[in-house]
Amino acid sequence: MDRTIYLDNNATTMIAPEVLEAMLPFLKERYGNPSSMHSFGGSVARDVAQARMNVASFIGAEYDYEIVFTGTGTESDNMAIMGSLAYYRDKRHIITTRVEHPAVISLCKKLEKDGYRVTYIPVDREGTLDLELLKSSVDDDTALVSVMFANNETGVINPVNEIGAYLKERGIPFHVDAVQAAGKVPIDVKNIQCDLLTISGHKFHAPKGIGALYVRRGTRMRPILYGGHQEKGRRPGTENVPGIIGMGTAAELAMKHLPEYATRVNKLRDRLEAGILGAFKNAHLNGNRERRVPNTTNVGFEYIEGEAILLYLDQQGIAASSGSACSSGSLEPSHVLRAMGVPFTSAHGSIRFSLSRYTRDEDVNHVLAVMPEVVNRLLEISPYWDSVRQEGRPINL
Amino acid sequence: MWDYTDKVKELYTNPKNVGKIDDANAVSEVGSIVCGDALKLYLKIDDKHVIRDAKFETFGCGSAIASSSALTEMIIGKTVEEVEKITNKDIADFLGGLPEEKMHCSVMGNEALEKALAHWRGEKIADHVDNEGEIVCQCFGVTENLIRNVIRENNLKTVEDVTNYTKAGGACGTCIPKIEDILHEMAGEAKKAETTKADKKPLTNIKRMQLVEETIANVIRPMLQKDGGDIELIDIDGKDVHVGLRGHCVNCMVSDVTLKNTVEAKLREFVEEGITVHEVKS
Numbered sequence: 001m002d003r004t005i006y007l008d009n010n011a012t013t014m015i016a017p018e019v020l021e022a023m024l025p026f027l028k029e030r031y032g033n034p035s036s037m038h039s040f041g042g043s044v045a046r047d048v049a050q051a052r053m054n055v056a057s058f059i060g061a062e063y064d065y066e067i068v069f070t071g072t073g074t075e076s077d078n079m080a081i082m083g084s085l086a087y088y089r090d091k092r093h094i095i096t097t098r099v100e101h102p103a104v105i106s107l108c109k110k111l112e113k114d115g116y117r118v119t120y121i122p123v124d125r126e127g128t129l130d131l132e133l134l135k136s137s138v139d140d141d142t143a144l145v146s147v148m149f150a151n152n153e154t155g156v157i158n159p160v161n162e163i164g165a166y167l168k169e170r171g172i173p174f175h176v177d178a179v180q181a182a183g184k185v186p187i188d189v190k191n192i193q194c195d196l197l198t199i200s201g202h203k204f205h206a207p208k209g210i211g212a213l214y215v216r217r218g219t220r221m222r223p224i225l226y227g228g229h230q231e232k233g234r235r236p237g238t239e240n241v242p243g244i245i246g247m248g249t250a251a252e253l254a255m256k257h258l259p260e261y262a263t264r265v266n267k268l269r270d271r272l273e274a275g276i277l278g279a280f281k282n283a284h285l286n287g288n289r290e291r292r293v294p295n296t297t298n299v300g301f302e303y304i305e306g307e308a309i310l311l312y313l314d315q316q317g318i319a320a321s322s323g324s325a326c327s328s329g330s331l332e333p334s335h336v337l338r339a340m341g342v343p344f345t346s347a348h349g350s351i352r353f354s355l356s357r358y359t360r361d362e363d364v365n366h367v368l369a370v371m372p373e374v375v376n377r378l379l380e381i382s383p384y385w386d387s388v389r390q391e392g393r394p395i396n397l
Numbered sequence: 398m399w400d401y402t403d404k405v406k407e408l409y410t411n412p413k414n415v416g417k418i419d420d421a422n423a424v425s426e427v428g429s430i431v432c433g434d435a436l437k438l439y440l441k442i443d444d445k446h447v448i449r450d451a452k453f454e455t456f457g458c459g460s461a462i463a464s465s466s467a468l469t470e471m472i473i474g475k476t477v478e479e480v481e482k483i484t485n486k487d488i489a490d491f492l493g494g495l496p497e498e499k500m501h502c503s504v505m506g507n508e509a510l511e512k513a514l515a516h517w518r519g520e521k522i523a524d525h526v527d528n529e530g531e532i533v534c535q536c537f538g539v540t541e542n543l544i545r546n547v548i549r550e551n552n553l554k555t556v557e558d559v560t561n562y563t564k565a566g567g568a569c570g571t572c573i574p575k576i577e578d579i580l581h582e583m584a585g586e587a588k589k590a591e592t593t594k595a596d597k598k599p600l601t602n603i604k605r606m607q608l609v610e611e612t613i614a615n616v617i618r619p620m621l622q623k624d625g626g627d628i629e630l631i632d633i634d635g636k637d638v639h640v641g642l643r644g645h646c647v648n649c650m651v652s653d654v655t656l657k658n659t660v661e662a663k664l665r666e667f668v669e670e671g672i673t674v675h676e677v678k679s
Contacts, residue, residue, distance in 0.1 A: 305433065307458035311409060324433065324458070332536075332568045333433070344431040381415050381462060383437040383454035384430060 005318045005363045009203075010152050010180060010296060010354035015246070016205040022249040023207070026242040034239055035230065044241055051248025058251035059178070059197060060188035061214055068213045068231045069244050073179040073200030074103035076213035077146075079235065080175040080196040081107055083221035084144045085116070088173075091143035093117045097129055097158070098339040099151055104177060105335070117141070126288035127156035127340050135166050144173045149181035149197075153323055153336040153352055154287030155296030157185070164193035173219065179203055183254035184261050184293040195219045201243065205356075206250035210243030257357050266294035268364055269355050273297040275368040280375055286323075286342055286350055295355040298323070300337075300346035303385050304378040309351055312374040318367055323350040401459060402493035408463035413470055416452045425512035428505055432537050432564065434461045438468070438509040442517055446477040453509075460492075460499040467491045468506040477514060483507065484550045485562070500562045504547055533579075534565035534572045544576065548583055556580065600669055606633050608668040613640070617663050621646060621655070628660065631677050638664060641677045652676070 006014070032041030034048050049064065056064045070076045081094070081104065096108055098120045108118045119137045123129050129147070138145070145167055150157045160176050167174045175196040178187050183204030189197055196219060201210035215221065215234065227236030276299050277283055286298040301309065306324030313320055323334030324347070332338070333347035342350070353367070379385040401409075421439035428435035434457030441450040451469040455462050467488050472480045485507040489495045495503060531541045547553065547562045556576050560566045566573045600608070613630050621628055626646035632639040640660060646652050661674040 303430070303456065305457050305461075308409065308462060311459040315410060344433070348430070348433045381412060381454060382456045383426070383435055384456055 003317070005366055007353040007355060007359065007363070007367070008319045008321050009356040009359075010155075010352065011321055012202045012208065013205045013356055014358060015207050016250060016253055018253060019206055019246045019249045023242045023246045026245050031241075034241065035228070048239060048241060048244050051244045051251075054248040054251045055199075055212055058182075058187070058255055059199065059214055060190050062190070063217055065232065066214055066217055068215055068234050069239060069247070070211040070213055070235055071209060071240070072211045073101075073177070073198055073203070074211075076198035076200070076211045077101070077103040077175075077177055078107055079213055079224050080198060080221075081111075081144060081146055082224045083234075084173050084175070084196070085111070086222035086224070087220045088143040091141050093119070093139060093141040093143060095119045095121065095134060095137050095142060095145040097121045097123065097134075097147055099123050099127065099153075099336045100146070100148055101152055101177060101179065104146055104148070121147075123156075123339055125341050127151060127154045127286075127336070128288055128291065129158050131159055131162060134163060138167070138170055138172055142172050144175060146175040146177065149176050149178040149187070150184070150293045150296075151287070151336060152180045153334055154298045154340075155180070155292035155354075156287045157181070157291045157293060160192045160194070164191075168193045180296075181293060183250075183258070184295050186258055189214055189216065196221075201247040201250060204250050204254045206246040207243055210240055210247045212247065260357050261294045265355050265357060265359065268359060268361065269295055269297055269353075272353060272355075272364045272367060273299065275364070276371060279368075279372060282375075282379075284346065286337060286340065296352065297354075298350055298352045300342060301349035301351065301375065302346045303382045304349050304375065306349050306351055308378055309349065309374060312377065313351075313367075313370070316366075316370045316374070318370070321352040321354070323352065324348045399460070399496050399499065401463075401496070404467075404491075404493040405460055405463040405495065408466040408492070409459035412455075412462050412466035414450075414452045414466060414473070415454065417454065418450055418452050421450075421452075423513040423517035425509045425516055427508045427512060428457070429538075430456055434458065434502065434505060436461070436465050436505050436509045438465075438513045440472075440513050440517065442477060448472050448475055448477065448480065457502065457505075458499075460495055460502040461505065463492055464488055464495070464502040464506040465509075468510060472510065477517070480510065481514065483510060485547070486551060497558075497561045500551075501564050504543075504562050508543070533575050534563075534568075536568035537564040539563050539565035541579065544579055545583065548580065554580070554584075602635075605636075605669060609633055609638055609664060609672075612664055612667045613660075616667060617660055620659060620663075626655070636669065636672050637675060638672055639675045639677050 030044055032044045034041055034045035036042060052064045052067050055067050061067060070079060092115065094108060094111065094116055096104055096118065112118050121130055121134045147158050147160060147163055149160050164174055174194040176192055176194045177198045179198055179200045180203065181187055182199040195216045197214040199212050202208040223234050225236055230236050230239055277285060282302040283299050286300050306322030310320060310322050323337050333344060337347040337350055418439040418441050421441055423440035423442055426437045437454040439452045440448055443449050451473050453465040453469055455465040471483060471491055485503040488503040488506045489500060533539055533541050533544055544559060544563055544565055548559065551562060553559055553562060556566055556573050559576050566576050610630060613628060618628055625644055627643035629641040629643055631641055642652055646655060656674055656676055661672065664672045664674065
């Protein structure tokens with residue numbers, strides 16, 4: 001293969017050619033500081049403002065100043081949570097889920113050490129959140145609820161609109177980590193009724209190093225960084241102008257391509273998934289089939305290990321991801337799969353394929369063509385396969 | 398992505414000696430599917446103790462497959478006596494090194510070999526290294542003995558090292574204090590071994606006299622004074638130390654015991670073996 005078949009778009013995406021084009025002047029001749037009192041810099045401020053408007057309409061924000069540009073999705077998540085807690089000092093309770101991204105979970109673990117009470121809402125075997133438990137966990141001490149829109153590993157979508165409506169009624173601030181939803185499904189902060197929402201540029205074909213936090217008008221929070229007046233003092237530091245321009249263009253493109261995700265990308269993902277699940281009896285789907293983003297599939301293989309699968313796929317020019325312990329270096333399989341109660345036997349063999357609008361039919365054909373060789377080779381090496389076969393368990397390839 | 402050596406890549410891509418041996422006379426199984434890696438090893442050992450054939454089946458990542466393959470290549474054609482000396486480090490070296498986080502794969506290979514040889518010798522496998530001793534890490538079923546062996550063989554210093562080599566402590570972390578204790582204890586033993594070694598050097602007369610004076614002043618006298626006694630150093634003649642017991646010690650019924658068990662014992666511990674203490678009655 002002369003071209004990498006890139007099916008790891010939940011990890012990061014390629015920069016769209018149009019995005020790169022839009023950014024280039026700001027990496028070359030238009031290097032001015034948008035805060036400067038001269039037209040060389042001031043003209044850049046107008047482009048930053050346009051990018052901000054693009055990002056605002058991308059997520060349905062009413063006002064452009066509700067968008068705060070940050071460095072990464074992680075920074076936006078941290079800013080949302082720490083910034084809210086810094087304002088509501090007397091409230092010591094946070095609600096989140098057991099399947100959040102480390103950007104939220106690690107922070108919550110740290111806050112627990114600092115004396116905060118954190119409720120981690122569990123999910124069922126399909127990754128679906130226990131909505132009633134979330135509602136009943138809210139109390140007078142709750143400072144913030146932080147729930148991801150879509151899960152990065154399984155693609156499963158949480159009922160953010162229902163949660164938002166309930167919290168609105170209760171008057172509790174609501175943060176949505178929408179990093180894995182942006183560009184894949186429509187996001188509208190008016191429907192969600194959230195106060196804060198995180199997105200990250202490099203997940204929808206902008207470059208790395210640019211994130212944004214939506215802060216609804218009137219939301220109470222304090223900055224977590226102190227410095228200049230940039231971003232109205234909410235996130236000081238000279239703007240990452242090329243990144244902002246890139247994110248603005250990427251947001252515009254993403255909106256245009258959303259229908260393609262609902263149709264072509266969705267079909268392609270379904271074909272890949274059905275092809276794998278149909279070919280291997282030791283494979284099964286992780287996560288709810290219906291309520292998920294259209295680009296992601298997470299398949300668990302029993303009796304073979306995920307990192308080994310990835311290494312073999314890599315040799316075939318295919319880039320994917322795994323929730324196995326070995327591939328993470330953490331020794332335990334993914335916290336998401338464990339929260340779902342996926343048995344260790346297949347959590348170790350889980351593979352995530354995440355597509356993008358650049359994924360083609362022939363990419364999926366190639367994966368389906370090489371999978372049998374990869375899986376059968378590893379089954380041959382596996383000590384479990386033979387005994388399973390001899391015991392007449394129902395797996396025949 | 399892991400920084401695997403070319404050798405590791407070559408061996409996980411095209412592992413050698415995959416499969417089983419139907420008439421194997423040494424078989425072992427280590428790890429489990431729950432842990433994320435497992436290895437079944439089959440050996441055919443002849444009358445002259447030569448390993449004629451070795452095959453494996455592995456569930457695990459790239460480095461687990463490569464370590465298994467490396468192990469079989471290293472032992473085929475060798476005698477049992479030769480391969481008994483193989484450590485996990487030898488397996489890692491054969492592979493041109495492994496990432497630290499992946500060293501436990503080489504440990505798994507070494508464990509499988511030890512277990513298979515125990516099986517061949519007719520030892521009860523359940524009694525062998527891996528299953529001996531208290532289980533320290535419940536998550537991965539790692540025993541204290543295995544942890545100690547790996548610390549010793551690889552000269553490990555930190556909990557992180559131990560986790561990288563054995564997985565112990567890598568999941569819930571409950572056993573980390575226990576691992577710290579083992580590390581401290583073993584670090585202490587190593588230091589003691591070093592000091593004892595240093596002490597073996599013969600002392601000069603001057604040095605011996607100096608050490609005797611220091612030990613009496615700083616160690617022995619405070620002990621005796623606690624019970625109202627005291628001690629006076631009268632003479633040092635080679636390894637013969639003459640002292641006078643003072644205070645309560647003078648009329649103490651057990652002053653002979655004190656002389657041997659406290660004064661002489663401490664001088665032998667801190668100064669030199671072979672020191673004899675004599676009491677000079679006043």
